[in-house]
Amino acid sequence: MIAHAHLHVSDYEASKAFYTKVLATLGYTNNMEFGQAAGFFDGKNTDLWVLKEDVVPTHLAFEAKSKEEVRAFYETALAEGATDNGGPGYREDYWAGYYAAFVIDPDGHNIEAAYWDYEKAGEKGPE
Template sequence: MIHHVSIGTNDVHRARKFYDPLMTLIGFRVLKSSDRSVHYGASDIAFSLETPTNGEPASAGNGIHIAFQAPDRETVRRFHETAVTSGGSDDGAPGIREEYNTNYYGAFVRDLDGNKIEAVTYTARESFGLNR
């Protein structure tokens, strides 16, 4: 079981403006923050943004991404839209990823530091028939 995940950022305040609305969408809130880090979770810290302790610039890992569980497809769509509107870049529009699972509905974005993040849900098609 994973206890928590931390990724690097070069500007905690800028990263927080980007991540605060995204974390709210998936049910996380800020549990602790400082000038060097911000920590999100529901009751315990699950996801953190931190300036590297070695003093080197933060850089995104090639091949690494973090997937956040969303409660439904609408939240996945809102997560993607909010991220892109907040300065992130699209790395995979909301939609079914049948190569993973017939109900795998996800969206991928890059944050302001280039980290790849995803919102995903496995809920079946919603009753209003959207399959985006």
């Protein structure tokens, strides 16, 4: 289990503002800040930190609770300056019920929101 991850950004204030708005669509809040490091809380853990460091583009996927959250994530990210990298939809080549959207953030990170649609896949899902 991963406790937290760091996402390196080139413009701390702009990235903190971007992620505060975009991650709010998935239930996150910016709950901590130390210097140029902002922590984002999902209701259980401060599991993402955005901090000023040399940027190495990476991929991060966040779990959404619904297809509507995936769409809200995507639309908010685009409105806040992200670039489309795959709009909301099923990715059946991943799994029959994999519903996701991808954006490229201002630092070149591939950021995803994913929802596991067990009903579409014909499965019960985790119990």
